[in-house]
Amino acid sequence: MSEMTIQDRQMNHQTEKKVRTKQVHVVPHMHWDREWYFSTEESRILLVNNMEEIMDRLENDPDYPYYVLDGQTSILEDYFDVKPENEERVRKLVQEGKLIIGPWYTQTDEMVVGGESIVRNLLYGIKDSNKFGDPMMIGYLPDSFGQSSQMPQILNGFDIKYSIFWRGTSERHGTDKTEFYWESDDGSKVLVQLLPLGYAIGKYLPEEEEALKQRMEKYFPVLDKGATSDHLLLPNGHDQMPIQKDIFPIMEKLKKLYPEREFFLSKYEHIFAELEKQSDLPTISGEFLDGKYMRVHRSIYSTRMDIKAANTRVENKLTNILEPLASMAYDLGFEYHHGLIELIWKEIMKNHAHDSIGCCCSDKVHQEIANRLFLAEEKTDRLIEFYKRKIVDAIETDQSGDRLTLFNFLPYEREEVVTTEVISKYKNFVLVDENGYQADFQILEAEEIDPGLIDRQIVHYGNYDPFIKYQIQWKETVPSMGYRTFFVEETSGDITVENEEVHAVETDYYRVHVNNNGTLSIKDKRLDKRFENVLLLEDTGDDGDEYDYSPLENDKAIFSTDVEADIKVSQNEFEGLIDVRYELPVPENLEDRKQKLFTSKVDIHLQIRIPNHKPLLEVNGELENLAKDHRLRAFIPTGIASSFSVSDNQFGSIKRDVYDSAMGVWEDENWSERPDAIYPMLSFVGLSDQNHGLSLLTNSTREYEIVGEDYDTIALTLFRSVGHLGKADLVRRPGRPSGIKLPTPDSQMLGKLSLDFALYTHKGSTLESGVARVAKEYLTPIHTYNKIPHNAMKLNESKVKTPTSYQLLEEENSNVVLSTLKKAENEDALVIRAYNPTEENLTGAFRIRAEYNGAYEVNLNEEKQSSIEFSEGKVQTAVNSNQVKTILVK
Secondary structure (H helix, E strand, C coil), rough: CCHHHHHHHHHHHHCCCCCEEECCCCCCCCEECCCCCCCHHHHHHHHHHHHHHHHHHHHHCCCCCCCCCCEEEEHHHHCCCCHHHHHHHHHHEEEECEECCEEEEECCCCCCCCHHHHHHHHHHHHEEEEEEEECCCEEEECCCECCCCHHHHHHHCCCCEEECCCCEEEEHCCCCCEEEECCCCCCCCEEEECCCCCCCCCCCCCCCCHHHHHHHHHHHHHHHHHHHCCEEEEECCCCCCCCCCHHHHHHHHHHHCCCCCCCCCCHHHHHHHCCCCCCCCCCCEEEECCCCCCCCCCCCCCCCCHHHHHHHHHHHHHHHHHHHHHHHHHCCCCCHHHHHHHHHHHHCCCCCCCHHHHHCCCCCHHHHHHHHEEEEEEEEHHHHHHHHHHHCCCCCCCCCCEEEEEEEEECCCEEEEEEEEECCCCCCEECCCCCCCCCCCCCEEEEEEHHHHHHHHHHCCCCCCCEEEEEEEEEECCCCCEEEEEEECCCCCCEEEEEEEECCEECCCCCEEEEECCCCCEEEEECCCCEEEEEEEEEEECEEEEEEEECCCCCCCHHHHCCCCCEEEEEEECCCEEEEEEEECCCCCHHHHCCCCEEEEEEEEEEEEEEECEEEEEEEEEEEEECCCCEEEEEEEECCCCCCEEEEEEEEEEEEEECCCHHHHCCCCCCCCCCCCEEEEECCEECCCCCCCEEEEEEECCCCEECCCCCEEEEEEEEECEEEEECCCCCCCCCCCCCCCCCHHHHHHHEEEEEEEEEEECCCCCCCCHHHHHHHHHHHCEECCCEEECCCCCCCCCCCEEECCCECCCCCCCCCEEEEECCHHHCCCEEEEEEEECCEEEEEEEECCCCCEEEEEEEECCCCCEEEEEECCEEEEEECCCCCEEEEEE
């Protein structure tokens, strides 16, 4: 039966039975967690079984018109790995409008996943959908743990104007209705159909009338109360649920039980067609992180910190290093490896579903997730090295010998302290550029290494002379979005290793003293401010699970106040280095904690680099955890009493109250979880007043809370240690367990963990000081490549010739933040994406090499929207507050 015939039948029923005022759209679907407490392979087996039943019903039952395949194309990839012969069956059903696929690759998390990741998720999901037919153009995220305020803008960037989700809303956002418009700060807007009771209220509908009535009597009052029209949504599906074969007899019984309602099989688009007719729908804005009616798990951002930190690191390498480098290589004449880069994106996007990146899974699934991240990082690192090698090997020059090339992936010239390695057989050397300029570097370390580690062919022919690996450091200027090459020339004389032990680090910006317990006392010379007890650690018991932190009753926090740290402080002309080691005594488990027994420890090793030329303290933490069921946080006191914090989200920034006002009413109002002000960030969070501020930048953990009597301290979660997927009756989350009661000993995080973050002090407020740009710079270090005559992996000489120095792109003003530079997916052009995280409307302007001669504003799907004036290589566009813009240059 055709769709038009079904709609005609619905209209006839409405005409014949005027009393049927409520139209109930029954939407067959399955919610498909690729993994959770079960593995991907277990899920795939069920998928192969379910898909056959779904396709058979759609192909052979004309009265069964639609089936929604959960909005994610990774399901099809998993299926076709087993059943490639069924691609044509799927294509036919999609093109007939029966099997509804897309628009996502995987149903993404929105809180700890970066903006570029969410964009690529839709980009590749729509691309994969288009191979079969039209995707479902709905921002369908029925189970994400909270909704980012920037989602309407991202969805609009793909011409998506509808959204369906469940978690995070409450009346305090401005409406008690389940249909509304949701607006981002830039004015982007989507029409929302909220799932007030989730995506599974129509799961396994019972044929027995009394049971069916009992089910519906719980649901219809809620649906009716929130609806703005006579059209209600009844999703008929659940996690890994097979198709409900007896849906028609059940609907007949529903019609008998509720003669005033019309029940029919439908799809989500039909609901939105009816909602579009409503003229008085409310418009609301902001993020949705309220756990009133459904849990959002505000402290899930720190579960399995090893996985969370790896995801942060790989995302940043992809967008800040690999894609700009591949764009430079493409501009120079090399191939842009879309296929290899897409493989990396898809590897990490398989981890971006809410359960996977939330890390509320079984231990065996977390092993899968960690392995995907290992593979994604290995692919990223190796492709970065390959591109650098191709470019440097192809440099056209008369100068022979080894080379050291410095790469800058930001659109402005940078003077940076470069710390890198040079491998050579020379006993001493100098670095000279093509103009005869000699770099003034210092040698920090020198060690002999076996030549077999460089190229096994060397030792194969009997040459066992060792190489020397030098670690060197100097301050150098590198062109914007480009590189600069030095030649390694042998010289006479002995090398000297330079680094002086000092009592305190003194730079142009700071005087930093280390206290006996390893905390820092920082004097900011520009601000004339002191920051005391920085990096004090706090350890508390965690009686929670993989979803949520939960404090132990009557627990007393343990601080690193009284530890005796082993401290080393050194400095050269470029930077200071502080090395801090100590043991933090803690109870081994919750029982010992209740008895105040310090039976275990966490080994702490902090290395703090303080460059002389900028106001930054870079921290690497190497932790070894030997205890269970606890949470460890680092405190960064700012001395600034605050009512709100400022952090970043996807392509923008967001202000959040340091104290959630619902804390005083959540129990009386029977919220599903306590609204502690524990929040996510992507790259920074800051506290400030009108005169100054302190911000924390991160390349690892993305969870923070503002604490202290005056809410003046940033508490950065280092890790949580828990032993169960789900537990019941938590202090912060009363009632049923989230997930299931499954032991997860690996989530105790026993063993070693490495974390990277930084501190930045500044004049003015957080946003006025350009913290987002500083964070981008912190996450985009200068890269180097040392070319020597030996390499185990041989390459033939390239036909491409490259210059000794090079510049592709330069910003004309310092207002906006470059998100990424990449090659366009479908044409010979480059894509520049930038955003404005400030509260002011700005202009983004860039100048690109002269070979480019046309520019267009494109949406996030890289479809042209309008041409942009392009004169002498310069392109510019207005970028409003919290707005992202994408420019294509040909």
